Amino acid sequence: MPPSPRTPARLVVLVSGSGTNLQALIDASTSPDYGAEVVAVGADRDGTGGVARAERHGIPTFVLPVPDFADRASWDAALAEAVAAYDPDIVVLAGFMKLTGPAFLARFGGRTLNTHPALSPAFPGMHGPRDALAYGVKVTGATLFVVDEGVDTGPIVAQVAVPVLDGDDEAALHERIKSSERAMLVDWVGTLAREDFHLDDRAVRLGGESHDH
Template identity: 45%
Template sequence: MSPSQNSHVNRAPLRVVVLISGSGSNLQALIDGQQQGLLDIDIVAVLSNKADAYGLIRAETAGIATRVLNHRDFADRDSYDQALITCIDEFEPQLLVLAGFMRILTPTFTQHYLGRTLNIHPSLLPKYPGLHTHQRALEAGDSEHGASVHFVTAELDGGPVILQARVPVESGDTEDSLAARVLTQEHIIYAQVVQWFAEGRLRLNGDRAELDGAPLSTTGAS
C-alpha cells in the first residue's frame, strides 16, 4: 500500500489517538506504517484501560505519549467514559482508532466522536458481534471467516462496515490457527482504512460509509 499521489500535498499528518487493552499488534502495524512513510498519520497518544497492556510498551518504544485510565477506578461506565473523553481531547485527535480496546462504549462517548472513530472486529460483520468470534465460526462450520473495519456507533460492533478481509477456514483449524491468519489480514485492512481517512476520502454519512463520495456496500470489500 502506498499513499495516493496527492496525499502529501498541503496536508499535515492526521492526528490519531489509539485505544488499546492488550498486546497492540494492530497498533504496531499503524506505527510501522507511520514510520515507513506509508501512512499520512501522526499517532499522538496511545491510551489503555490496563496498565500492563503490552501495547503501551510498543508506543513508548516509538516515542508516543501514553496514558492509563483504569476503568476499575470509576464508579460506573458513564463516569469512566467522561474521564476518557477528557483525556483523549487533550491530544486534539482528528481520528480515534480502537485497536483491541475491550470496553463497551457509552452512547455519550460514541456520539462525541461520531464519524471519526474506527474499530476492527475479528469477524465478517454482521456475523458474530462480541467475543469468541473464531470459536463461533468454527462451531458453526463456516467455510470462511475474516475481519471487518467499521465506523463506531452506539450499537456494539454495529456501525457501517468499511472494509473486510476474508480468510478460508481450513480443515483442522483451531481457534488459535484461525485467529492468527485473521490477525495478519487485520493489520493490512486497518492500515488501508486509516490511510483512506487520512486522505480525506472516507467519511460517515448518516448510517452509511462513503469512499470518494460513493457508498460502500454493507459488507465492505474483500
C-alpha cells in the same frame, strides 16, 4: 469546497493488550506518504504491551482503569476528555476491550474505528472465530467499522475474507484472521486519513461532506 484533511492526520489509538495492531500503525506512519501519525496511546488497564510499545517510540500515553471511577459513565466521560486532549482526527480501537459510551461517542462518533474478527453482521461479540468454527462456515474474515453504540454493529468501512481450513482450531483460525485484519486496518486508516471520510447513513464515503460549514 470542504477543507482538505490535516496531513498527517492525528491518530489516537486505544489498546487493552499487546498492541500488535498499534505497532503496525506506528510502523506504517514512519512512511511520509502514509498520511497519519499516532499522537497518543491510551489503555484501560495498567501494564499493557501496547502502552510499552508507545513509550518505546516516544508517543504520549494515558491509562484509565475502569475500577478507578465511580461508574462506567464517569469512566466514559474521562476517556472522552483524555482523548480530546490530543485533538485526534481519527480514533482507532486496536484490541480495546471496552465498549465506548455516550459521552465518548458524542465527541468522537463517526471518527472512531474498530475491527472485528468476523464478517459482520455474522458472529458479533467476543468469540467471532470460535463461533464461525462452531457454525461450520467455509469463509470468515475481518471487518473494519465505524463505532456506534452497539456491539460490532457500526457502518462497515472494509472487509477481508479468510478461508476456514480443514483442521483449523480457534487459535489457528484467529491468528490468520488477525494477520489479514492488521493489513486491512493499516491500509484503510491510511486511506481514510489521506482522503478524509464521512457517513452517509450506513455507507462510509471517502472525502469530506460536501455542505459548507
